[in-house]
Amino acid sequence: MIYLDHAATTPMRPQVWDAMEPLALDVFGNSSGVHGVSRQAKNALEESRERIASLLGARPMEIVFTSGGTESDNLALKGAAWSKSARTGVVTVATEHEAVLETVDLLGRFDDPTKLVGVDNSGFVDVDDLLDAIDNTTAVVSVMLVNNETGLIQDLPALAKAVKAEFPDVLVHTDAVQAFVSKNLDVSELGVDMMTITGHKFGGPKGAGLLYVREGVGLEPVLHGGGQELGRRSGTHDVASVVGLATAMELTDADRGRFNTEVGNARDLFERTILEGVDGSMPNSPLQSRSTHHFNVKIPGVRNETLLMRLDQAGVAASAGSACQSGAATVSHVLEGMGLSVDEARESVRFSFGWTSTADEALNGAGIVVDLVDQLR
């Protein structure tokens, strides 16, 4: 199999599995307990928190462990809207992940003021549009750093700075789920109050993520209970997964130089082969403002679900838009938000690269795509 769907999820790094195993089998204690095996688990948990905080330029207690990107986005937005502050509104962008958009939709149904800001044809949000959408009811603004479908990199530091300059009381959240694999993320440089990261996008375990919450930001929890994570997220810790998350983040940080050259080159090779070999193919985001590992391309005249099925038969794994529970490819709201027609969105496919990707895979995969498109036309 040539796996070109790393933006969906990645294979776990073997060292991550090795790091997790003793926590699952031996150090199984409840990290909130009073006895030895629990203390060991607690130590592993807090050590992981420190390791992660230092990677993000954050303080340990600013890291809240969650079950992943979706939960972190929910906690950031619901938590801010439902907090003690009089501000209850949310402003976000039309091309965000469903974890953000559906949460905003829910808040809207409960009468919190919500606004979606549009994007231009490349997917960029305009700073003035964003500022115009904010008012004195706004509690939080959420802007994704790297788009999950197109890989477009938003100029988050500039947007965050502009928001803070005009509205110092408004919180800035970013879903950085697709960003960490290729970008060093420093919360101060980004200028954000909250940031979502999840482990399985860079060789870590699924079901393990975090929300960075700047000290002093008060959030109403989404999960109430035993008061773990300083009351911000209740529930017994999955310490093995947290250790896996920390290990994956360190390995990714250490491997980032190679990732951005080798994996980036593989992606570029793949991209060039397709754009040269497939008549009329068009990248769906500007090549120079895009993450290292995404390639979202429109192939006129070929319906994406057909191409994906044929690619699967040929041993190439890729995806389109976001998948619903059944696995049916739905029309991408991201591409629609960028002004593509429904038909154009249905002709678009996302190929994404990860830590295991090689130039050989890129070349072979692109060759298969070019041949299949020839057959389908």
Add this chain to the structure above:
Amino acid sequence: MKALVAMSGGVDSSVAAALMKDAGHDVIGVTLKLWSGPNGEAPTAGCCTVSDAEDARRVAAELDIPYYVFDYTDDFKDGVVDRFVRDYASGQTPNPCIECNRTVKFDRLLNRLEEFDRDVLVTGHHARVQENDGVWTLLRGTDPSKDQSYVLSMLTQDELSRVQFPVGELTKKGVRRIAASMGMRSAHKPESMDICFVGQGDYRSFLQQNAPEVFTPGRIVDTHGADLGTHDGIVGFTVGQRRGLGVAVGEPRFVVRIEPAESTVVVGGRDDLEVTGVELHQVTWSNGQMGDGPLTAQFRAHGEPVSAKLQGTHLMFDDAQHAVSPGQTVAFYDDEKVLGGGLISRTNL
């Protein structure tokens, strides 16, 4: 042979997939996502629900065949749901399942068969296809109580040459026996009866949202136009209906006609329901050639075939028929053999 099996999650299409696989064919299963509610969710009842797609996926996994879900919600909405609403609001008796077969399942999948790198489309319908000297013939399924040839009566030669119905040779019992012997979970699943996009038979709320005009109050009149009463909307009435008219008259009364423009329901005696002939449109012939003359005609999926004569698009019954109304599909038969079919545009010519 490379087969694409349309899998609904039900027992028939599951067994169809299993039979193809057992026969040594290269099989791929697909489920069509056809409908989503206002928030994008799949229906929870009727055919093509979330749990059905899950059943289909599980069967495909047991058979170890690739399985995909295709999103045809746009085609389904345009070709089936909107048309159902339009026809219903114009007082017709539409059959959305036939329209779905015609415009989505067969049309879309057959058109894309080559793209999918497949030779044949396989479904779980109870019907048979035979080939003689390059001529393809659609026949009733072996089990008369399960025969579904009626809903396939619009298939053309070209289409028939690229479809297979492996369970058409079996009885329903036989199908369930195979399913059970293979340990399929769907072996004892009840058959779907509801219209999938309406859900649990709740026409009223579906139509309230999609065709509010059918809730316009109007008159109930007799065949001479004399007022007999009023009603709260044509939604509650179908041609041939006897109960619930709220009209006190001595002899039995039936709905004989619905006039949607004025929201008028016309009632009459049993004789007024008699239809001696119908005008058809969208007529198709299995063999591609218009045929005139005697045949048997069937108006419902499991209705009794009746003798009739066809002249052009006029179909005349040997004996007058009751409760035949515009919008219904007529399938033409010569004994077991399907000759073609059409849609009723008008009755009593």
